[in-house]
Amino acid sequence: MVIRRYTPDDKELWDDFAERSRCGTFLFKRDYMDYHADRFEDCSLMAFNRRGKLIAMLPAEISGHTVSSHRGLTYGGWITPVRHFDGTTMSEVFAASTSALREIGVKELIYKPLPHIYQTTPAEEDLFCLFRLGAVQTDCVLSSVIELQNPAPMNESTRQSIRLATKAGVIINESEDFSGFWVMLREQLRLRHDATPVHSIQEITCLKKSFPENIKLFTASQDDKLIAGAVLYICKNVVRVQYMASDETGRKVKAMTALVSHLVQKYSGKYTWLDMGGSNEPASGELNSGLLLFKSGLGGRGIAFSTYSINL
Numbered sequence: 001m002v003i004r005r006y007t008p009d010d011k012e013l014w015d016d017f018a019e020r021s022r023c024g025t026f027l028f029k030r031d032y033m034d035y036h037a038d039r040f041e042d043c044s045l046m047a048f049n050r051r052g053k054l055i056a057m058l059p060a061e062i063s064g065h066t067v068s069s070h071r072g073l074t075y076g077g078w079i080t081p082v083r084h085f086d087g088t089t090m091s092e093v094f095a096a097s098t099s100a101l102r103e104i105g106v107k108e109l110i111y112k113p114l115p116h117i118y119q120t121t122p123a124e125e126d127l128f129c130l131f132r133l134g135a136v137q138t139d140c141v142l143s144s145v146i147e148l149q150n151p152a153p154m155n156e157s158t159r160q161s162i163r164l165a166t167k168a169g170v171i172i173n174e175s176e177d178f179s180g181f182w183v184m185l186r187e188q189l190r191l192r193h194d195a196t197p198v199h200s201i202q203e204i205t206c207l208k209k210s211f212p213e214n215i216k217l218f219t220a221s222q223d224d225k226l227i228a229g230a231v232l233y234i235c236k237n238v239v240r241v242q243y244m245a246s247d248e249t250g251r252k253v254k255a256m257t258a259l260v261s262h263l264v265q266k267y268s269g270k271y272t273w274l275d276m277g278g279s280n281e282p283a284s285g286e287l288n289s290g291l292l293l294f295k296s297g298l299g300g301r302g303i304a305f306s307t308y309s310i311n312l
Helices: 008-019 030-036 087-103 125-132 156-167 178-193 201-210 248-252 255-267 289-297
Strands: 002-005 045-048 054-058 060-063 066-069 108-111 136-147 171-175 215-222 225-234 238-246 273-278 301-311
Touching (some): 002 087, 030 201, 045 087, 054 087, 087 125, 136 289, 156 255, 178 225, 201 215, 215 248, 215 255, 225 248, 225 255, 238 255, 248 255, 255 273, 255 289
Parallel strands (some): 066 108
Antiparallel strands (some): 002 045, 045 054, 060 066, 108 301, 136 273, 171 215, 215 225
16 A cells, blocks of 8 residues: 655545545535645645555645644545445555654644544544554544434524514525625624634635535624624535624524524435534633533534544
């Protein structure tokens, strides 16, 4: 088996393999990964069998003596084909790749497996290999997801919030006003979490142009004024809320509850999961119990986004 680093000449091969893999997400396309190439030194790996056929790819970046699942992505892990790939092959890929990384002086591999809801077919051979390699779990984010084929019932408090939003004249629509939403998003993140969006407005609009069917914005308005919004990342079987924000007026009239309820109705039967994102505080990792209660009331149930470390 041959392991080598991705180069821009591999773009067509990479994108084609990602499209046909068990990992149903557009985030692994190079036009998404490379938009922040100036922030991260790419160290994505490609594994070829003895016949020279590409059999696995790892989106990754390098910093010092550490190679990580790409920090510009919410999740990562080896991208693998639908057929002719099993636990034995995965073990061989890990053995060859860790050996290749050691040869270039890498001392640690930080690995973020793809959560099962983003897999179009089961693909957890890497979790077995992590265990066998003695990997240590270093982080865990609890994300709340709704099963769109069979949503859990909303609680009474959530139903009351939806009625309040309707009575207050809250209107939900798909929108192209990313700039207006970004002004509100930046302000609310600053006030409530002392944080900033991962993407700038220039970056998200550029990505929207590259992936118009995968990146959507839905907004809630009252009297034609934007009061809440959510940016969606739409994959093969998952609709993920990548960003959500509401101003003070939106919180008073429960606009975000109405917006998420609208998304559940819109995408039920078309996709399998609605991922509302994590409820961990960015700095401490502790659960934000209020945010988690909001998502649970909508029918959200927990999925873990884990991170592992392997000493090489």
